[in-house]
Amino acid sequence: MMKGKKLLIGITASIAAYKIALLIRILKKAGAEVQVIMTPSAFEFIPPLTLATLSEKPVLSEFVKDQTGTWNNHVDLGLWADLMLIAPASANTLAKMAHGLCDNLLLATYLSARCPVAIAPAMDLDMYAHPTTQQNLQTLQSFGHLLIDAEVGPLASGLEGKGRMAEPEHIFRFLEQYFTPGRQELSGKKVLITAGPTREYIDPVRYISNGSTGKMGFALAKEFAANGADVTVVCGPTEATPPSSEWAEIIPVTTAHEMYEATLQKFEKTDIAVFTAAVSDYTPKQIAPEKIKKDSPEMNIKLVKSKDIAKEMGLRKQTGQLTIGFALETQNEEENARGKLQKKNLDFVVLNSLRDQGAGFGYDTNQITIIDSQGTHKFELKSKDKVAKDIVTYAIACWKRKEA
Ligand SMILES: Cc1cc2nc3c(=O)[nH]c(=O)nc-3n(C[C@H](O)[C@H](O)[C@H](O)COP(=O)(O)O)c2cc1C
The missing domain is CATH 3.40.50.1950 (Flavin prenyltransferase-like)
Structure with a gap:
């Protein structure tokens, strides 16, 4: 261009x-x-x-x-x-x-x-x-x-x-x-995406985490940027290649608390927020200062709830802001996703089920269902890039309805 x-x-x-x-x-x-x-x-x-x-x-x-x-x-x-x-x-x-x-x-x-x-x-x-x-x-x-x-x-x-x-x-x-013609639909709009897993340290070397790669969040970042948005990705530790810094600002974080703080700092000025990160729901109450020894046959780790980032941002959400949640469910998928919509004050939830072949962590494909107040919209199994296009198209339509 x-x-x-x-x-x-x-x-x-x-x-x-x-x-x-x-x-x-x-x-x-x-x-x-x-x-x-x-x-x-x-x-x-x-x-x-x-x-x-x-x-x-x-x-x-x-x-x-x-x-x-x-x-x-x-x-x-x-x-x-x-x-x-x-x-x-x-x-x-x-x-x-x-x-x-x-x-x-x-x-x-x-x-x-x-x-x-x-x-x-x-x-x-x-x-x-x-x-x-x-x-x-x-x-x-x-x-x-x-x-x-x-x-x-x-x-x-x-x-x-x-x-x-x-x-x-x-x-x-x-x-x-x-200078890019026809890519200006979200020009000047600020998009914030959380992506990847978080790590909750038990001791200096061990942590609780999950298999999220951040690939879906990165594909979304690319697609939002292609539509003219000014994109920031708050990204947990992942091996996947993050978006180029020429079209997205990357804020690397490690723990759920760091992700919460970074998201909070950006949220007020954000037009569209997408919560794709697989944030640990619980975090150890205390991090052992030294590596824990295998002395006893059993051990208990006391966990406390981490801040629910999407929910916290939902409480702070202003009228003009659009927020999108992700739900990865293994049972009662639609019911649970619809619950998130209400509880977290989201405009729509992108549901992927671990029961669907090729969907979820680590795959380059995904099969999604979008759930909002208008109903339930099922999409075919597609590459994450194509899924990102579907989600961004849906987000733009929602955004236009909000602005109208
Ligand atoms: C070390 C130093 C750093 C400066 N940094 C800035 C700055 O970041 N922004 C600014 O508006 N003025 C800054 N100033 C003041 C300007 O250099 C000064 O107002 C100058 O007259 C501006 O000239 P110009 O607008 O013609 O380039 C700085 C001055 C010094 C000595």
Whole structure:
């Protein structure tokens, strides 16, 4: 999708500038043409030699090139590009863009650009939260510019919060989705998927787990991303190959509690959540600090209930959110799945029965039944990729009904 696309990348003076080298590499690998423009202050943060080498074009920064009177034509640059990306966008440059200041080549090019403009802000959490910055971002969005929102996490200042520039892979995914025709059904929607098993440690070397591979969750992640969604996968320990970080954010976790915490952190901002993970229902009350010795003929391990992630998110669910549960049953399948629908406040439950040949853990195929308030819908045995398409199609239809 990026092949032949012409991108102007405007780099400003933020610590996050170092990440743009990686973004340029990814874009070039995908076949895009990249022209870098830097603000004069940005030179303090990344050497132009790196960017010129990776983009295979000299970096531009000055209006006038040398003593000969040759100048960098910001108007031509603005007309050349299919998209102008300002990343990292400093608070200073955002303010100037919002108010039409034009004291460097990047800003002159921005004001001349007829192409779409995308902005990836980067700054400390208080700078980001400041009403001035927020107002400037709103003004820029009111001009029709695309916001690749800052992310939450550790900041260069040592503080933690919202302000980190989106990771290069996320920016790439955003751009790729932007340029992909006909795949925009879930564009801008955030999808959260839990996948794989969890491990509940008994002692430092032994744990309780199950045979989930995460393959169904990964197939869903791929399909949601193919429909334009911004996908995050909270993933338990598995040998299966996780989705590429270019089209899904992967949050690795080990225990049920870690999966709960990671899901909780993301859930509020999620549009569609899919709970495919096989989370341990119980966890040892205590983890033995040393490896347990085989001294006695019997042993008892006291287990306590883990948090039911789907149920907990069901309690927090807002009107616009869509939540999808998975049920793997061995008996009274439909009745149990319908119970989950109610108890966990789900929009629909995807049921697979261990009685069906080729369904469940470890197989590359699955046979599902979707259960919701409208009824019961049985599907044929299919590859997990095709099952993922059925589920995503169903989810999109539900989403449209919710939005209508
Ligand atoms: C070490 C250091 C890191 C900085 N990081 C950021 C940042 O991440 N975001 C930001 O808006 N400003 C940051 N600043 C402040 C900007 O560099 C400063 O406002 C500069 O004038 C912006 O210039 P420009 O927008 O023309 O590139 C930082 C300054 C220093 C010294």
